[in-house]
Amino acid sequence: TEGALWGARFASGPSAELARLSKSTHFDWQLAPYDIAGSKAHAKALAAGGYLTADELDGMLAALDRLLESWSDGSFVALESDEDVHGALERGLIDIAGPELGGKLRAGRSRNDQIATLIRLYLLDHARVLTTLVIRLIDAIAGQAGAHPDAAMPGRTHLQHAQPVLLSHQLLAHAWPLVRDLERLRDWSARASFSPYGSGALAGSSLGLDGELVARELGLTGPTENSIDATASRDVVAEFAFIASMIGIDLSRFAEEIILWNTREFGFVRLHDAFSTGSSIMPQKKNPDIAELARGKSGRLIGNLTGLLATLKGLPLAYNRDLQEDKEPVFDSVETLEVLLPAFTGMVTTLSFDTERMAELAPQGFSLATDVAEWLVTQKVPFREAHEISGALVSFCEQRGLELDQPTDADYQSISSTLTPGVREVLTVAGSIGSRTGAGGTAPERVAEQLIELTKRIRSV
Numbered sequence: 001t002e003g004a005l006w007g008a009r010f011a012s013g014p015s016a017e018l019a020r021l022s023k024s025t026h027f028d029w030q031l032a033p034y035d036i037a038g039s040k041a042h043a044k045a046l047a048a049g050g051y052l053t054a055d056e057l058d059g060m061l062a063a064l065d066r067l068l069e070s071w072s073d074g075s076f077v078a079l080e081s082d083e084d085v086h087g088a089l090e091r092g093l094i095d096i097a098g099p100e101l102g103g104k105l106r107a108g109r110s111r112n113d114q115i116a117t118l119i120r121l122y123l124l125d126h127a128r129v130l131t132t133l134v135i136r137l138i139d140a141i142a143g144q145a146g147a148h149p150d151a152a153m154p155g156r157t158h159l160q161h162a163q164p165v166l167l168s169h170q171l172l173a174h175a176w177p178l179v180r181d182l183e184r185l186r187d188w189s190a191r192a193s194f195s196p197y198g199s200g201a202l203a204g205s206s207l208g209l210d211g212e213l214v215a216r217e218l219g220l221t222g223p224t225e226n227s228i229d230a231t232a233s234r235d236v237v238a239e240f241a242f243i244a245s246m247i248g249i250d251l252s253r254f255a256e257e258i259i260l261w262n263t264r265e266f267g268f269v270r271l272h273d274a275f276s277t278g279s280s281i282m283p284q285k286k287n288p289d290i291a292e293l294a295r296g297k298s299g300r301l302i303g304n305l306t307g308l309l310a311t312l313k314g315l316p317l318a319y320n321r322d323l324q325e326d327k328e329p330v331f332d333s334v335e336t337l338e339v340l341l342p343a344f345t346g347m348v349t350t351l352s353f354d355t356e357r358m359a360e361l362a363p364q365g366f367s368l369a370t371d372v373a374e375w376l377v378t379q380k381v382p383f384r385e386a387h388e389i390s391g392a393l394v395s396f397c398e399q400r401g402l403e404l405d406q407p408t409d410a411d412y413q414s415i416s417s418t419l420t421p422g423v424r425e426v427l428t429v430a431g432s433i434g435s436r437t438g439a440g441g442t443a444p445e446r447v448a449e450q451l452i453e454l455t456k457r458i459r460s461v
């Protein structure tokens with residue numbers, strides 16, 4: 001059959017059923033530019049090894065360029081008979097360069113080392129795209145933090161009021177995981193930047209081709225060390241899928257807070273009309289769909305990772321066709337994030353905060369009780385006892401429907417002689433937040449430093 005990569009030892013072509021199962025052109029077609037880049041590098045290695053003359057190399061490179069053009073303008077399309085993008089491109093090359101020259105390119109390589117290289121090139125490209133998109137989101141979060149330097153809100157543990165914090169501190173708490181995701185992408189890229197080309201089917205090539213040359217041409221650090229590992233492993237793909245899942249999970253946790261903050265009960269944020277949706281029946285509705293889709297799509301990203309890990313588990317070395325199943329999930333993870341991140345960034349950029357409502361709720365639920373206990377420690381009361389005294393004050397207030405600063409001086413004395421009027425100094429939200437000057441704390445000057453540090457860290461990835 002036309003374009004088949006084998007056949008001499010077969011009495012018949014593939015059955016229609018096999019062809020349908022085996023086909024991957026509908027998803028690997030997008031790898032063509034990487035395949036052609038690999039082919040050009042490989043052609044140069046063939047020429048350097050004496051397998052192509054200088055003229056043949058020129059002809060080969062020109063034919064590959066033309067092939068790329070016709071792929072780009074859509075005139076080169078997959079045929080029914082094409083199993084995968086690699087076979088199709090060889091067919092296209094032979095159409096352009098003729099069987100004599102076109103038939104020389106396959107020397108010393110296999111689709112196994114090709115695909116192992118191409119998937120890295122594809123993912124390295126998209127790691128750069130994702131890096132840019134994640135940086136934009138971090139910038140949006142940092143922008144909101146910078147725009148609200150003094151706003152206080154209830155900080156929570158167990159979803160209960162815990163201690164007052166700055167809104168900017170809470171927002172930046174969603175930025176740091178994304179900074180680590182950027183660093184993960186950077187570290188992953190360094191690990192992924194090796195070229196399996198020249199590994200052949202599994203055992204390496206006998207043609208003495210220069211793997212360093214190919215790696216250099218592809219912008220990679222060097223050739224992989226073991227041809228069996230290079231063609232059989234996909235941990236590079238799985239790790240990428242993990243980073244994509246982690247980004248999804250980090251978005252999802254932020255999304256969940258935005259969804260809560262956007263409820264009538266919280267009333268902390270309003271969504272911009274352009275980044276929220278309505279209801280087909282309830283005219284009053286304005287829904288946080290971007291946040292919900294972020295939360296939902298994180299499940300899909302995790303599914304892509306776990307599916308891939310399950311595919312890899314128990315595969316004997318070296319190449320097995322199962323490995324073709326690495327592509328659809330990881331392509332989906334890339335495409336999902338490349339659509340989700342810009343929408344999420346738009347939502348964050350246009351959030352408006354009701355800082356008055358947040359400030360009003362910040363001290364409620366006795367969230368300054370820790371401040372009372374820590375103030376007592378500064379008065380030389382052992383923390384264990386201070387905790388008891390502050391707890392007794394909470395109980396006193398709770399029974400009488402008071403906030404912690406509302407009892408009289410005499411009431412304080414009746415609870416403990418250590419509760420002198422001086423305690424009132426720390427019974428304000430600003431006092432509480434301002435006192436948390438320890439490393440990474442919510443005091444305004446620490447948060448201002450944090451914002452600067454965040455910007456520096458982004459610049460260094």
Ligand code: ARG
Binds near residue numbers: 084112319
């Ligand atoms: N399309 C295959 C893949 O994605 C590469 C081809 C290798 N096929 C083979 N029969 N050795 O892994």
